[in-house]
Amino acid sequence: MKDIKDTGLLQDEPLIFEQGGEGRKGYSLPRWDVEQVKEEERIPSHLLRKELEGFPQLSEVEVVRHYTRLSQWNFGVDSGFYPLGSCTMKYNPKMNEEVARMRGFAHLHPYQPESLVQGILKLMHGLEGYLAEITGMDRVTLQPAAGAHGELTGMMMIRAALQARGEKRKKVLVPDTAHGTNCSTSAVASYQMVEIKSNEKGVIPPGKVAELMNEEVSAIMVTHPNTLGLFEEHLAEIAEIVHRKGGFVYCDGANLNALMGIARLGNLGVDMVHLNLHKTFSTPHGGGGPGSGPLAVKEELIPFLPVPVIEKEGETFRFDYNRPKSIGRMKAFYGNFGVLLKAYAYILSMGAEGLKRASEMAVLNANYLMTGLKGSYYLPYDRPCMHECVFTDRYQEKDHVSTLDIAKRLIDYGFHPPTIYFPLVVKGALMMEPTETESKEGLDRFIETMIIIAKEAEENSDLLRQAPRKVKVRRLDEVLAARKPKLKWNRDQSQ
Numbered sequence: 001m002k003d004i005k006d007t008g009l010l011q012d013e014p015l016i017f018e019q020g021g022e023g024r025k026g027y028s029l030p031r032w033d034v035e036q037v038k039e040e041e042r043i044p045s046h047l048l049r050k051e052l053e054g055f056p057q058l059s060e061v062e063v064v065r066h067y068t069r070l071s072q073w074n075f076g077v078d079s080g081f082y083p084l085g086s087c088t089m090k091y092n093p094k095m096n097e098e099v100a101r102m103r104g105f106a107h108l109h110p111y112q113p114e115s116l117v118q119g120i121l122k123l124m125h126g127l128e129g130y131l132a133e134i135t136g137m138d139r140v141t142l143q144p145a146a147g148a149h150g151e152l153t154g155m156m157m158i159r160a161a162l163q164a165r166g167e168k169r170k171k172v173l174v175p176d177t178a179h180g181t182n183c184s185t186s187a188v189a190s191y192q193m194v195e196i197k198s199n200e201k202g203v204i205p206p207g208k209v210a211e212l213m214n215e216e217v218s219a220i221m222v223t224h225p226n227t228l229g230l231f232e233e234h235l236a237e238i239a240e241i242v243h244r245k246g247g248f249v250y251c252d253g254a255n256l257n258a259l260m261g262i263a264r265l266g267n268l269g270v271d272m273v274h275l276n277l278h279k280t281f282s283t284p285h286g287g288g289g290p291g292s293g294p295l296a297v298k299e300e301l302i303p304f305l306p307v308p309v310i311e312k313e314g315e316t317f318r319f320d321y322n323r324p325k326s327i328g329r330m331k332a333f334y335g336n337f338g339v340l341l342k343a344y345a346y347i348l349s350m351g352a353e354g355l356k357r358a359s360e361m362a363v364l365n366a367n368y369l370m371t372g373l374k375g376s377y378y379l380p381y382d383r384p385c386m387h388e389c390v391f392t393d394r395y396q397e398k399d400h401v402s403t404l405d406i407a408k409r410l411i412d413y414g415f416h417p418p419t420i421y422f423p424l425v426v427k428g429a430l431m432m433e434p435t436e437t438e439s440k441e442g443l444d445r446f447i448e449t450m451i452i453i454a455k456e457a458e459e460n461s462d463l464l465r466q467a468p469r470k471v472k473v474r475r476l477d478e479v480l481a482a483r484k485p486k487l488k489w490n491r492d493q494s495q
Ligand SMILES: *Cc1c(COP(=O)(O)O)cnc(C)c1O
Pocket: 086, 087, 146, 147, 148, 149, 179, 181, 223, 252, 253, 254, 255, 276, 291, 293
């Protein structure tokens, strides 16, 4: 008999291969009353799979319990507060999931002829229109499968637009407060990146842009709001400087959660912007996809959009492939339709007022959090924030407690840690994004806990350095855990 330990509700769980027993099945049906056809008679024997040695055989309830228990070791937006900065881990209404699973949508096939999917094309065309309206742009491609993919699409279009003008520019300006994907995108698109230092207020100084901007620069990539959670207050002026020298303004709008219905990027001089539907528009994420990063562009860039583009003629919708200046396809078929559908349902159910209210609440919550933690944690940019705020471990340094310790201790209290050590411009950053879906009580509980942790740092800092202690897996060597994951949980190895 195995040594069974008292673990409360968080049960130990062996591998599925160690469970069950010979002959157990995941279903029970009455015995058949017709003669059974042997598999070998219907399928050539060389195509039949042999018995797999050690293949698990479990009853239905064993399978259900196995996966339910494993799911309880995990953390999601459905289990608690998830203030992971820059990721917008907000709660997404289940209704939109229901909509995406309706049979008519779920059973669509990308090879269905246009005449049989007019409603679908209408929906995609409609979503495009809403996103153009929200961003203040002229047209949108729904193809990109993620934010970074939208960025790459945009940079390829900028190259094509410059080529059409007979220009070849090699550089891209990227501020030090940009999201990491902006740097990667510049590199993948074979551009040379020139860094712009943000000023003491955490934003891009127009003077610096003017210094660096010349006829070799194809574009500036601005994350807005930036990764410090701040509004780029000089964006319009910066856009003018870049345009004057023939460059384009790319905006990383992955965090549009802060701006919907409040600031239209097109009005600020932005030429193109990608959105993350899996952040702002109701697709839960964190598990690796699918996502969607539509790219919205101004009139001048429309000819370069990926094919196909959806056109409306009278009451009929069709895919237009005949676009000689297009950069081509960025994805098989037409984008991750299920994600588009959820965004469409979300936008319709919220309405213009609702979207604006969501952004207002996101910004209000972040400022509430920031105000509550000021004094207990060091706030490097002490000014009103947008959807997120960035603290550091500076006050805890004297007690030899780091950002990592604070993040790990939060797990013991049942919270998902914030984003840590990012953005890079802030040493020991703790980047927190509460989102609009957290209640005041939820925020108060988090603030209270963070203040308790700050006290623990002063009075009993070992507690923090040993955290987390109340979960299945204690502190890991995170690099090793990612490179050589050990999937079998073992109580003795958990510490
Ligand atoms: C999340 C995020 C991205 C990357 O989006 P992916 O869908 O993960 O590729 C880019 N920029 C910003 C500002 C983000 O927050």
